[in-house]
Amino acid sequence: MKLENKVALVTGSSQGIGQAIAIRLAYEGASVVINYRSHPEGAEETLKKVQELSGKCYLAQCPKVGATIQADLSSVSEAQELVRESIEQFGKLDILVNNAGIEKNEDFLDVSEADYDKVLDVNLKGVFFTIQAFVKHLKETNRPGKVINISSVHEELPFPHFTSYCASKGGLRMMMRNLAIKLAPLGITVNNVAPGAIATPINKDLLNDQEKLSAVLKNIPLGRLGKPEDVAGLVAFLASPDADYVTGSTYYVDGGLLWNYQEQ
Numbered sequence: 001m002k003l004e005n006k007v008a009l010v011t012g013s014s015q016g017i018g019q020a021i022a023i024r025l026a027y028e029g030a031s032v033v034i035n036y037r038s039h040p041e042g043a044e045e046t047l048k049k050v051q052e053l054s055g056k057c058y059l060a061q062c063p064k065v066g067a068t069i070q071a072d073l074s075s076v077s078e079a080q081e082l083v084r085e086s087i088e089q090f091g092k093l094d095i096l097v098n099n100a101g102i103e104k105n106e107d108f109l110d111v112s113e114a115d116y117d118k119v120l121d122v123n124l125k126g127v128f129f130t131i132q133a134f135v136k137h138l139k140e141t142n143r144p145g146k147v148i149n150i151s152s153v154h155e156e157l158p159f160p161h162f163t164s165y166c167a168s169k170g171g172l173r174m175m176m177r178n179l180a181i182k183l184a185p186l187g188i189t190v191n192n193v194a195p196g197a198i199a200t201p202i203n204k205d206l207l208n209d210q211e212k213l214s215a216v217l218k219n220i221p222l223g224r225l226g227k228p229e230d231v232a233g234l235v236a237f238l239a240s241p242d243a244d245y246v247t248g249s250t251y252y253v254d255g256g257l258l259w260n261y262q263e264q
Helices: 016-027 040-053 076-090 113-141 163-186 201-207 210-218 228-239
Strands: 007-010 031-036 066-070 095-098 145-150 188-195 250-253
Touching: 007 016, 007 076, 016 031, 016 040, 016 095, 016 145, 016 228, 031 040, 031 076, 040 066, 066 076, 076 113, 095 113, 095 228, 113 145, 113 163, 113 188, 145 163, 145 228, 163 188, 188 228, 201 210, 228 250
Parallel strands: 007 031, 007 095, 031 066, 095 145, 145 188, 188 250
Antiparallel strands: none
8 A cells, every 4th residue: 555654635525536636545444634615514425535545454443534624715714624624633734635626518709707806816825824724734744745736627628618727737837847946955756647638516407408418428538427436546656656756747547538629
């Protein structure tokens, strides 16, 4: 188990990609903090699966391998408190996976300030200050660490009606690049994982519209939507010692969509 004795915080891990990441990191031996905003039942489901897969129970003695913590990452104070409470629960953090994110489907001319702020606050500002709190902890304890941001192909690919979302992911790309340089002397790596079309609850409208789904699949050379586990496997690699010399890059998990996409 490549992540044994490591503690990982996975934001937005009550469902979808975040849930798959939490489960995979636990499978690799890590203890996992499961963050949620509004789905405690999903967080508890993730926790149960983490406990089942941790493989750390011997002679009926099961050390703590997971915990759920509620926090709204659009609030800086809640992001900071999430990191503080995670450390309090486990004594340390080694890995931060910034997965929580939202999107708003709206024509540019109709976007409200409130909706714009909501997307940027969660997807960009929240990530910035969660990383800041995490890095302060690593610096105070004089330890290396891993930051893995779940971005999107739309940090690179335009997406009509989702301009604020694309702006947040484009900003995340440059944040990652800057922090990779800034934090490398501390032994902290920073990378993005950019999923394409993944079968998750956030894409339920697509999954339920056969015409739209067929159009998307035509753009994917591998001919299928991705699974949350496809993303989780790459995150596990980046969190492991195998990726200790890997920093400052975006890794696309999209079945070839990015370089083959054509708007219908």
